[in-house]
Amino acid sequence: NAGVTQTPKFQVLKTGQSMTLQCAQDMNHEYMSWYRQDPGMGLRLIHYSVGAGITDQGEVPNGYNVSRSTTEDFPLRLLSAAPSQTSVYFCASSYFPGRVGTGELFFGEGSRLTVL
């Protein structure tokens, strides 16, 4: 049971380049989400999904796209990277609160992205 797996762990991009951060979970969680962590700002929600084929925007969605073609995978795409997107990105998943327990999130180890 690997939990939530994120790749890559580190990435350096130039302004304007595109890339995809991968996230996979093997716990059959319905809910998946992406956060970015910046100093002094905590974790801010970028996008989330409540099931395959369903995605929605969080607090800071601009510049990012997501898709959810399977229950297991939830990739985050940066279409044209900007220095303001330099951050640490976390993928997290959970069961629905009413299904099992109360939906506490399980986090990946993070992906550190630098945009030059």
Add this chain to the structure above:
Amino acid sequence: AQSVAQPEDQVNVAEGNPLTVKCTYSVSGNPYLFWYVQYPNRGLQFLLKYITGDNLVKGSYGFEAEFNKSQTSFHLKKPSALVSDSALYFCAVRDRVDSSYKLIFGSGTRLLVRP
């Protein structure tokens, strides 16, 4: 919309002393409340949660948290701090009536326990 405030950027305590990390929240309905801990270069780990029932919730590593509805607070506590408790702590809230299931985090509080 829900929000979380952690008023202290850093909390310093001596090993063996009690510690408190403060959290207040705002939601339109009733809250689910959580505490997470983050060690350097790691993801967040779940510590404890409040769902319903007893206002004092016990969690991992000897931590506990007290839910106070009138003060909309959910402070994290530990009777006797350890140096190994030094880490970044996040409070989070989920609104029970929010069908999006979004979990909103505070800005984090760094706990430093001195030997």
